[in-house]
Amino acid sequence: MHQAVVNKDTSFEGIFIVGVKTTGIFCRPGCPARAPKIENTEFFSTAKEALQFGYRPCKMCRPLEHAGEPPSWLREILTEVNSNPSLRLKDYEIRQRGVDPARIRRWFKKNHDMTFQAYLRSRRLNEAFGRIRHxxxxxxxxxxxxxxxxxxxxxxxxxxxxxxxxxxxxxxxxxxxxxxxxxxxxxxxxxxxxxxxxxxxxxxxxxxxxxxxxxxxxxxxxxxxxxxxxxxxxQLGEYFRGQRRQFDLPLVIPGTEFQQLAWRALTKIPYGETRSYGQQAQAMENPKALRAVGKANGDNRLAIIIPCHRVVAADGSLTGYGGGLWRKKYLLDLEKR
Ligand SMILES: [Zn+2]
Known part of the structure; x- marks a missing residue:
């Protein structure tokens, strides 16, 4: 892959994305910019992954736009976002720029498997945290x-x-x-x-x-x-390899009294088991607080460590998980093995 980057080989277009650690920028394989040294590169299969690791898109090769398919309606708004990474755009503001919010949402979903708003969010966070990591x-x-x-x-x-x-x-x-x-x-x-x-x-x-x-x-x-x-x-590594059932880490969890109680109740659900929202409310001796329990679960700031993924609907179906239901399913499957 590094050789392809050195050769600016566009035939690798769409196959991988290269992140440049020294600049925090990610590029297409055929980027016209000077090729980075191999020790400064990191490779991803999609632009989404590169974004999740804190990289920002290159202004020269524009890795978010597909080669040979320049969506002219999108270019202007992307240019604006790229020149102002802290930008927030509501639907009506997107419309003011002559772009249909549904269309831009579909384009991002299709091409990058993420929504436009998710893209804007990662740009904001990466601007604050990403550059310094790299x-x-x-x-x-x-x-x-x-x-x-x-x-x-x-x-x-x-x-x-x-x-x-x-x-x-x-x-x-x-x-x-x-x-x-x-x-x-x-x-x-x-x-x-x-x-x-x-x-x-x-x-x-x-x-x-x-x-x-x-x-x-x-x-x-x-x-x-x-x-x-x-x-x-x-400990996370051990957990994901199925070698750890409980975390032994000092935690800092500021919150309201109710949140503290709800989070503590979550840590009491044994590994490999699930509870319903009702059972959690019962466990807190507050059987009517179903909704509040759900809300406190959603407010949990320590995914996996405070196992809010172990709370399911009364009929056993998986409901609401901030990190996405596919992750909840993965975690529960892992714990059942
Ligand atoms: Zn580039």
Missing amino acids: TSKVTESAFDSGYDSLSGFNDAFKKATGFVPSQSGQRNIITITRILSPLGPLFAGATSKGICLLEFTDRRMLETQIKILRQRLNAEFIPGKNEHFDALDQ
């Missing part, structure tokens, strides 16, 4: 030189996410990273006290969760290393 030197120097670089990062973060940095004096740090799993990459966050976030990178709630954590813990997000990530990575 140039770890910047992160380290941000740590080393302290506050100045930190506030620089915060400005970029604010621009990308629209979140206002906290004004109060005391700042905590939430370190953030991506961890690979058989179900796709996960965003992980941790403070010095423990893990506070584990969520699939394509989950719609992610931005909201980040915002909530930021406020609750009065914290800034910094991509980088954290003492708890190694244990998390190792």
Whole structure:
């Protein structure tokens, strides 16, 4: 694949995508830009994967547009998004640009297996977190030189996410990273006290969760290393290999009293078993709180570790899972084996 990139071989078009670690940009195999060194490359089968790993699309080879099929109606809006990664576009704003929101949704779904809104979300998050992951030197120097670089990062973060940095004096740090799993990459966050976030990178709630954590813990997000990530990575690996039934990690789970109770009740569901929302409400001695239990499950910030996937409908069917039903099914199947 690297040789194809060096040769700018367009016959590999559509077969793979190359991510360039040093720039955080992903390209088609035939990109006219100078080929990266092999040690700086990472290969993906689709643009969606590259996005999930924090890469941004190359402006030269435009890997989101199919070769030989330039959709002229889409070009203008893509150019706008690419020049302003923090952009949010509601349906009516898409319409104002002369594009039918349903059409753009279909195009993204067909060509990239993701919705346009999911694409915009990953652009925003990648702008805030992605670039720094791929140039770890910047992160380290941000740590080393302290506050100045930190506030620089915060400005970029604010621009990308629209979140206002906290004004109060005391700042905590939430370190953030991506961890690979058989179900796709996960965003992980941790403070010095423990893990506070584990969520699939394509989950719609992610931005909201980040915002909530930021406020609750009065914290800034910094991509980088954290003492708890190694244990998390190792235990997740064991879990996915069927070698671990329980996680042994310090957790930081700020929430309302009800959420705390609901999350604790989730951790009591044994590995390999499921419970209904009703049973969970019973377990909390609050049998009428069915809906609230469902809501608290949805608000869970620690996918897999706090096993909200073990809650199913009363008839045993799989219902609502933030990370997608196919992931819920995979996790339950894994635990039943
Ligand atoms: Zn390129």
